[in-house]
Amino acid sequence: MNTTIDLRQGPRKGGGSMNFRYEPESKPLDGYTIKRAIQRGGFGEVYYALSDGGKEVALKLLQANADVELRGIAQCLNLKHSNLLTIFDVKESAAGEQFVIMEYVAGRTLGEVIAEKPDGIDLESVEDMLNQIAAGADYLHERGIVHRDLKPANIYLENGLIKIGDVGLAKFISESRRSAQTQSVGTVYYMAPEIAHGRYGKEVDVYAIGVMLYEMLTGNVPFDGESTGEILMKQLSAEPDLSTLPPAIRPVVERALAKDPEKRTLSAAQLSQEFSAALHGTARPVPPSIAVNVTANYEDEPTPGERLNKSEDHRRAEVYNAKQRYWQELAEWIQRPGNWMIVAGSVVLLVFLSPIIAGVGIPLFTLATSLLILLTFAAGSFGLVRWAVNVFSGNEPGVRKDHTQGVRLNTGYVRYESAHSERQLGRLDRVAESTGSMAVATVCSAAIAFALFATKTTVDTPTQATFFGIVTALGAWAAILPAKIWEGRGGDGSIRRMMTGLLGAAVGVAAFGVDDALMVDLPVRSVMDPVATQISSHNFLPVSLSFGDASRLIGYVVFFSVIMLVRRWWFHVDAYRPHRIRVTSVFWTAAAAWLLSLTTHFPVEWAVLWAIAMSTTAQLAAVWVRPDQRTAHKV
Amino acid sequence: MKQTVGPLRTFLDERRDIMISSFFSLASKAVSSESQATTDRYVAWIDGVGAWLILTGSSVSLGRVNGNVSPLIKTPVSEPEADIALVANLSRSHASIQRIDENYVLSPKSSVQIQNRPISYDTVLPDSCEITLGDSVRLSFSIPTPLSATAKMTFASEHRSRTSVDGVILMAETCLLGPSTSDHILCRSWTESVVLVQTPSGIVAKSKQELQIGGCKAVASDVVSGGQVVSGDDFRFRLEPLV
Numbered sequence: 001m002n003t004t005i006d007l008r009q010g011p012r013k014g015g016g017s018m019n020f021r022y023e024p025e026s027k028p029l030d031g032y033t034i035k036r037a038i039q040r041g042g043f044g045e046v047y048y049a050l051s052d053g054g055k056e057v058a059l060k061l062l063q064a065n066a067d068v069e070l071r072g073i074a075q076c077l078n079l080k081h082s083n084l085l086t087i088f089d090v091k092e093s094a095a096g097e098q099f100v101i102m103e104y105v106a107g108r109t110l111g112e113v114i115a116e117k118p119d120g121i122d123l124e125s126v127e128d129m130l131n132q133i134a135a136g137a138d139y140l141h142e143r144g145i146v147h148r149d150l151k152p153a154n155i156y157l158e159n160g161l162i163k164i165g166d167v168g169l170a171k172f173i174s175e176s177r178r179s180a181q182t183q184s185v186g187t188v189y190y191m192a193p194e195i196a197h198g199r200y201g202k203e204v205d206v207y208a209i210g211v212m213l214y215e216m217l218t219g220n221v222p223f224d225g226e227s228t229g230e231i232l233m234k235q236l237s238a239e240p241d242l243s244t245l246p247p248a249i250r251p252v253v254e255r256a257l258a259k260d261p262e263k264r265t266l267s268a269a270q271l272s273q274e275f276s277a278a279l280h281g282t283a284r285p286v287p288p289s290i291a292v293n294v295t296a297n298y299e300d301e302p303t304p305g306e307r308l309n310k311s312e313d314h315r316r317a318e319v320y321n322a323k324q325r326y327w328q329e330l331a332e333w334i335q336r337p338g339n340w341m342i343v344a345g346s347v348v349l350l351v352f353l354s355p356i357i358a359g360v361g362i363p364l365f366t367l368a369t370s371l372l373i374l375l376t377f378a379a380g381s382f383g384l385v386r387w388a389v390n391v392f393s394g395n396e397p398g399v400r401k402d403h404t405q406g407v408r409l410n411t412g413y414v415r416y417e418s419a420h421s422e423r424q425l426g427r428l429d430r431v432a433e434s435t436g437s438m439a440v441a442t443v444c445s446a447a448i449a450f451a452l453f454a455t456k457t458t459v460d461t462p463t464q465a466t467f468f469g470i471v472t473a474l475g476a477w478a479a480i481l482p483a484k485i486w487e488g489r490g491g492d493g494s495i496r497r498m499m500t501g502l503l504g505a506a507v508g509v510a511a512f513g514v515d516d517a518l519m520v521d522l523p524v525r526s527v528m529d530p531v532a533t534q535i536s537s538h539n540f541l542p543v544s545l546s547f548g549d550a551s552r553l554i555g556y557v558v559f560f561s562v563i564m565l566v567r568r569w570w571f572h573v574d575a576y577r578p579h580r581i582r583v584t585s586v587f588w589t590a591a592a593a594w595l596l597s598l599t600t601h602f603p604v605e606w607a608v609l610w611a612i613a614m615s616t617t618a619q620l621a622a623v624w625v626r627p628d629q630r631t632a633h634k635v
Numbered sequence: 636m637k638q639t640v641g642p643l644r645t646f647l648d649e650r651r652d653i654m655i656s657s658f659f660s661l662a663s664k665a666v667s668s669e670s671q672a673t674t675d676r677y678v679a680w681i682d683g684v685g686a687w688l689i690l691t692g693s694s695v696s697l698g699r700v701n702g703n704v705s706p707l708i709k710t711p712v713s714e715p716e717a718d719i720a721l722v723a724n725l726s727r728s729h730a731s732i733q734r735i736d737e738n739y740v741l742s743p744k745s746s747v748q749i750q751n752r753p754i755s756y757d758t759v760l761p762d763s764c765e766i767t768l769g770d771s772v773r774l775s776f777s778i779p780t781p782l783s784a785t786a787k788m789t790f791a792s793e794h795r796s797r798t799s800v801d802g803v804i805l806m807a808e809t810c811l812l813g814p815s816t817s818d819h820i821l822c823r824s825w826t827e828s829v830v831l832v833q834t835p836s837g838i839v840a841k842s843k844q845e846l847q848i849g850g851c852k853a854v855a856s857d858v859v860s861g862g863q864v865v866s867g868d869d870f871r872f873r874l875e876p877l878v
Contacts, residue, residue, distance in 0.1 A: 054797070
């Protein structure tokens, strides 16, 4: 690659000499009067000219490799797209020079727009411009043409309309660079790494658009340097600094700037779609049954007599619909496979643990717990292998990959995947991933409990450590299990909270049972003394409890159900969560526990430690798929 | 400066407008007889920089372009066009701007706003402001340097004259072209400034660099307003007189 490029020469600045061949008022082409020179590009000089009829045009005088360039232009001469600069004609002057007659754009270049906003352009404008650039580029790509020299100096903005310039000329950039010393450094910033190997697919344009997107958002190019060589080296090896971008947009830009063209965003259109999807969040589609229901309501034509009250009817129908929708959604939610299992599971867990509440004693309890853990391991051994593969390769399970590649190939329409996006996940995968994660959670909880005991942090005795570990594991399970069932399915957040809250209550009951069995006797007390009195005096539980025990039970139940209710646990452990471990999630869970311990009679240290341990364990154990490995899916 | 704050403020603003306008209508009558000379219009075509409409004379009109002006029409329309004729939804004669000493006074003939405040009387333009003509034409008005009374206007909206120019220069005695932001016409790539000066015989160009006019070495008093191409070491431009 030729690197004799003048670095100081900006794309639009003329530099030192202004020796354009034609002075104002010259008429090298019949019918056109040159009024002034606009700029000198890598392909020749560009003039502003008026036709005899008064039409303003840009005349490009081809200087080097005219034949090669003419071939490129011939291919693009009759392209029509609102985001491409129109080429009117190609003409030869009396002196035998080739002129390309093009649309004149009075507006600014994208480079000038970016220069005006050194801290980046606002997201809405970026989205608009990106859409238009992508539309123009995609139009070219669909016609088998690669622009090869997309850069802000080549993109014009007039009346809010983007015009991509130098179409057809740019195709032979590699040939012309050898002869043209005036080639500006501007191009190097937008040069994809594979150009070094002489590879010029449409991925080159996607990369250039990615660089421009980064530049529009931050005001700076992702790869800058003192010399052309340094910049090119960074294009080949350096990773872009995405930290200044909004988090949702980072994976979109990262994929557009992928060094490997195979891993890059597939097309310009896809890039703009992914950007819009990331910007607006993924819109959740309305379940079809509800959509049908609403339409049916409005399709009921009122009889002539009713017509007067139509607006009133509409209002009533809307209120009715809103009410209906809620119950319908709830009913649907319960009917969905898996969800009823959570309901049943929490009930079973409550019943199962009631003997423990009765204080049957340590042996039975230990047996039950060991059985549970053994079962988990047995079921999870299959899942554990997969889990390990996923964790250490940062890869997604094979089943998902196969499925989505089909989607990708068929449509090409993808959007950025988040924990909210709906996706396919096989039943077997759900089982494997949840059991595997639960097994890991057990190990992780044990490790944390041991660490606390070893450092004598609040947990002072082996019994307390066991107690702490078991409850932490149960808490993490309560987070992971339903989340894995819900994963990839659209659903109402408040219902999910209610369900995890219910599971939290079960964890609370279990904690009480374990506490009782191990005789830890944590100083937990309920603020709801009347309720405790009721429980202890009326005896409607399968076992009789003293007032103190009832009070403790309520204390545990309230603490764990609230801590499971206030946080979006299913989001924290979703395979498509933004980061494997988010410290802020742990922090806020701990903060909630701390607040909770202040308002209830729950020991502060235990509350905060449990919250931290549960949040950390759940996030560590749950499967996480790296954003760039996430499956694409049809919009 | 922006929107009115209350009725009292509106009232005071109106008072001020009336006072200023009455003062200047008197003043302008006094001056108009001597300096209402012809306004000459030029387009400065500057290589690598752009195109600017330069207006001499102390009073210029703003309005809509005539529909049927074309280089190919043999019999031009009798109706005169505004000095600054824009392709925009304006009246033929929408407003006028008059330079009185160092000040510019805007006389609205149709809907005009200054800094988003509608005006109905002659109003002195602040040194830097935005003028709105009609519903959507927005012009940025400024006096780039206190050394000269020359003002410049650029297009804040996407409206343009018939052929694209980057802006309009309301030229007093001098007009500076050069690389500094205090030059009236910013020419980033230039190393030296060029000063255009109005003289009784026409506009002359001065620079530290040696100038060539029409391909020949220039003499200090050579007029450049006849359409000659003016060039230096690193620049070239032409003042085209408009009819």
